[in-house]
Amino acid sequence: MKKIGHIKTFTSKEVEKSYVSIDFCCLDRELFDPDKCYDALFNTGVKYARCQSGWNRCEKQKGVYTFEWLDSVIDNLCQRGIEPWLQIGYGNPIYMPDAPNPTAVGCVPLYYGEETLEAWKRYVRFVTERYKGRIKKFEIWNECDLNHFWYPKDPNGAEYAKLINITACEIKNIYPEAEIIGVVAEPKAFAFINDLLDNVNKEYLDYFSYHIYAKVPEFKFGEITHELKKRFKSKGFEHVRFIQGEAGYPSWAYKGHWLVPWGCDDERPQAIFMLRRYFLDIYDGVCMSSFFQIVDMWEKPYAKAQEVIQKPAAHGILNGLTYTPKLSYKTITNISAIFSGDILPSDDYLLVAGLTSSPIDLLSFVKMTFRKNGYPVYAFYYPSDITKEYKTESRARLTVLNKISDPVIIDTLSGEVFDTEMAYCDNRNYGTNTYSYDLPIKDYPLVLTDRKAFEITE
Numbered sequence: 001m002k003k004i005g006h007i008k009t010f011t012s013k014e015v016e017k018s019y020v021s022i023d024f025c026c027l028d029r030e031l032f033d034p035d036k037c038y039d040a041l042f043n044t045g046v047k048y049a050r051c052q053s054g055w056n057r058c059e060k061q062k063g064v065y066t067f068e069w070l071d072s073v074i075d076n077l078c079q080r081g082i083e084p085w086l087q088i089g090y091g092n093p094i095y096m097p098d099a100p101n102p103t104a105v106g107c108v109p110l111y112y113g114e115e116t117l118e119a120w121k122r123y124v125r126f127v128t129e130r131y132k133g134r135i136k137k138f139e140i141w142n143e144c145d146l147n148h149f150w151y152p153k154d155p156n157g158a159e160y161a162k163l164i165n166i167t168a169c170e171i172k173n174i175y176p177e178a179e180i181i182g183v184v185a186e187p188k189a190f191a192f193i194n195d196l197l198d199n200v201n202k203e204y205l206d207y208f209s210y211h212i213y214a215k216v217p218e219f220k221f222g223e224i225t226h227e228l229k230k231r232f233k234s235k236g237f238e239h240v241r242f243i244q245g246e247a248g249y250p251s252w253a254y255k256g257h258w259l260v261p262w263g264c265d266d267e268r269p270q271a272i273f274m275l276r277r278y279f280l281d282i283y284d285g286v287c288m289s290s291f292f293q294i295v296d297m298w299e300k301p302y303a304k305a306q307e308v309i310q311k312p313a314a315h316g317i318l319n320g321l322t323y324t325p326k327l328s329y330k331t332i333t334n335i336s337a338i339f340s341g342d343i344l345p346s347d348d349y350l351l352v353a354g355l356t357s358s359p360i361d362l363l364s365f366v367k368m369t370f371r372k373n374g375y376p377v378y379a380f381y382y383p384s385d386i387t388k389e390y391k392t393e394s395r396a397r398l399t400v401l402n403k404i405s406d407p408v409i410i411d412t413l414s415g416e417v418f419d420t421e422m423a424y425c426d427n428r429n430y431g432t433n434t435y436s437y438d439l440p441i442k443d444y445p446l447v448l449t450d451r452k453a454f455e456i457t458e
Contacts, residue, residue: 001409001418001419001420001439001440002418002419003416003417003418003419004408004417004418004419004456004458005416005417005456005457005458006414006415006416006417006456006457007334007337007338007410007415007417007454007455007456007457008337008454008455008456008457009044009045009333009334009336009337009415010045010336010337010340011042011043011045011080011081012041012042012044012045012046012047012080012081012082013042013080013081014045014081015045015047015081015336015340015341016340016341017047017340017341017342018045018046018047018048018336018339018340018341019278019281019282019286019287019288019289019339020045020046020047020048020278020288020289020332020335020336020339020340021046021047021048021049021050021085021243021245021288021289021290021291022041022044022046022048022049022050022290022291022292022293022294022317022332023049023050023246023248023290023291023292023293023294024037024041024049024050024051024073024077024084024293024294025050025051025052025087025292025293026052026293026297026302027051027052027054027057027069027070027073028052028053028054028055028056028057028090028103029054029057029103029105029300029302029303030057030299030300031297031298031299031300031302032294032295032296032297032298032299032316032320033299033323034072034073034076035076036295036318036323037294037295037318037323038076038077038080039080040318040323040325040329041077041080041082041294042080042081042082043333044317044329044332044333044336045333045336045337045340046082046332046336047081047082047083047336047340048082048083048084048085048288048290049077049082049083049084049085049294050084050085050087050139050245050246050290051070051073051074051077051084051085051086051087052086052087052089052090052142053070053086053087053088053089053127054070054090054103055088055089055090055091055092055104055120055123056090056091056092056093056103056104057069057070057103058070058123058126058127059092059094059119059123060094061094062094062095062119065123065126067126067130071130074086074131074134074135078134083136084134084135085135085136085137085138085139085181086127086131086135086137086138086139087138087139087140087141087142087183088124088127088138088139088140088141088167089139089140089141089142090103090104090105090106090107090141090142090149091104091105091106091107091108091109091112092104092107092116092119092123095109095112095115095116095119096112096116100151100305100306101303101304101305101306101308102303103303105149105303105304105305106148106149106150106151106304106305107151107152107305108141108150108151108152108153108159108163109163110159110162110163110166111152111153117166120166120167121166121167121170124167124170124171125170125174128170128171128174128175128178129174129175132174132175132178136177136178136179137178137179137181137206137207138168138171138178138179138180138181139180139181139182139183139209139245140163140164140167140168140180140181140182140183141160141163141183142183143183143184143185143211144160144163144183144184144192145157145160145184145185145186145189145192146185146186147305147306148304148305148306148307149304149305150305151305151306155192156192156195157191157192157193157194157195157196157197157198157199158195158196158198158199160182160192160196161195161196161197161198161199161200162199164180164182164196164200164201164204164205165199165200165201165204168180168201168204168205169204172203172204179206179207180204180205180206180207181206181207181208181209181243181245182196182200182205182207182208182209183208183209183210183211183245184208184209184210184211185210185211186210186211187210187212187224187225187228188224188227188228190227190228190231193228193231194231194235197231197232197235197237198235202236202237202239205237205240206239206240206241207240207241207242207243207287208228208232208237208240208241208242208243209242209243209244209245209246210225210228210242210243210244210245211244211245211246211247212244212246212247212277212281213246213247213248213249213259214259215259215260216383216385216386217273217276217277217280217383217386218276218280218366218383221280221284222284225242225284228242229242241287242285242286242287243286243287243288243289243290244277244281244284244286244288244289244290245288245290246290246292247277247281247289247290247291247292248270248273248274248291248292248293248315249269249270249273249274249315249386250264250270250313250314250315251264251265251266251267251269251270251314251315251316251326251327251328252264252265252296252313252314253313253314254311254313257313259313260313264387266387267326267327267328268327269386269387270315270326270327270328271326271327271328271330271331271413271444272386272413272443272444273386274291274328274331274332274335275331275335275412275413275444275445276366276381276383276386276444276445277289277291278291278335278339279368279379279445280368282339282345282370283345283368283370283379284345285345291317291328291332292315293315293316293317294316294317294318295316295317295318295319295320295323296312296314296315296316296318296319296320296321297312297315297316297320298311298312298314298320298321299320317329317332330413330414330415331412331413333415334412334413334415335412337415337454338377338410338412338447338454341372341373342372342373343370343371343372343373343377344370344371345368345369345370346369346370346371346376346377347369348369348371348376348378348400348401349400349401350367350369350378350380350398350399350400351398351399351400352365352367352380352396352397352398352399353396353397353399354382354394354395354396354397354441364382364383365380365381365382365383365396365441366380366381366382366383367379367380368380368445372449372453372454373452373453375449375450375452375453376400376402376404376449376450376453377447377448377449377453378398378400378447378448378449379445379446379447380396380398380441380445380446380448381441381442381443381444381445381446382394382441382442382443383443384443386443394440394441395438395439395440395441396438396439396440396441397436397437397438397439398436398437398439398448399434399435399436400434400435400436400437401433401434401435402435403426403435404435404448404449404450405450405452406450406451406452407420407421407437407448407449407450407451408420408448408449408450408451408456409439409446409447409448409449410446410447410449410454411442411446412444412445412446412447413442413444417454417456420437420439420448425437425438
């Protein structure tokens with residue numbers, strides 16, 4: 001195939017519509033320097049950033065609030081065309097003197113007496129009043145179904161519903177247009193979610209966010225999220241829209257890490273995971289997908305409710321020491337260009353048949369179809385182990401119903417665009433009324449589309 005250019009990328013200000021978010025989290029614990037990240041993020045075209053408000057950092061003396069640090073984060077993101085969505089959460093050691101960590105991460109105000117609960121409500125009111133108009137989406141707490149972030153009692157869906165009801169009431173009284181996000185770590189925490197839905201006020205849940213971490217991006221895709229959506233519908237929450245709020249894979253991890261127990265030091269698997277994850281999420285119908293995280297959190301040890309990690313795994317798209325871009329930075333820039341503007345999942349016909357002798361490979365190829373500005377977008381890849389580069393010289397035959405006027409193929413990892421004219425085959429002589437393209441296949445999505453669907457730079 002002949003290379004004809006690169007897909008044009010955009011800054012966040014140039015993107016009007018997008019699915020692409022990134023986690024800009026943990027500044028409540030000052031785990032990175034945000035000033036070194038803003039311009040780099042702006043140049044990726046990422047449109048949304050998940051931030052944490054940090055009660056402990058905003059109120060270090062009872063009744064005295066310091067919002068300057070959070071003002072700076074919100075203002076810097078907004079000025080660059082990046083829309084923050086704000087997670088309101090975690091405890092405060094001035095009201096929780098026996099908290100198991102210095103910032104009361106994961107300590108739930110429901111369990112620390114009336115003074116603490118009233119202080120929490122007062123804090124929520126101050127946050128809402130300060131940021132209404134600049135922030136519309138408020139996420140209540142984080143990963144409430146895990147002991148890491150629900151202390152000192154065991155996670156309980158009904159108790160989380162109570163926290164949402166109390167917190168959302170304070171937000172909505174001040175800012176009726178605010179949108180409330182509920183969240184779990186595990187989309188398959190079905191018992192927890194049932195208890196939540198049985199007890200939460202329907203008016204206090206506009207979005208529901210789940211987090212997906214897995215060794216293989218395709219794990220937990222499809223069946224689990226389908227079941228999740230089915231339960232919401234059965235409980236009368238048809239209005240709720242879904243967000244994949246946190247997922248990722250490290251470029252470096254210590255041996256014994258829960259996600260990469262063998263340890264790793266390689267940027268490519270992180271980038272491949274990211275590419276496959278965004279395509280899967282958006283094809284699954286989420287309204288937003290977020291990658292964890294903007295930068296490796298290496299400024300300080302990382303604290304959970306009852307655990308401190310001295311050097312956490314490197315989940316950032318920027319290096320935690322130098323703040324320089326990794327390979328995943330390049331890929332998220334390409335993803336932001338692909339999933340900007342008017343692009344939606346479609347039910348267009350696509351058959352992917354591997355030109356291979358392996359019957360397993362024939363069954364394994366992943367395919368997804370979208371429409372962008374009316375043009376078909378066909379994505380396909382081989383879901384191999386992301387820790388081992390798929391180097392087999394494999395090709396696949398893509399069969400579609402409608403001829404593409406000016407077909408090109410986009411390499412989502414490099415951003416390169418190729419002419420596919422020599423790969424084209426008209427099958428109508430065989431009575432099938434189909435068209436085929438014999439193309440290479442990778443372990444990350446390649447995109448077959450019309451040249452007019454995307455802007456291409458020479």
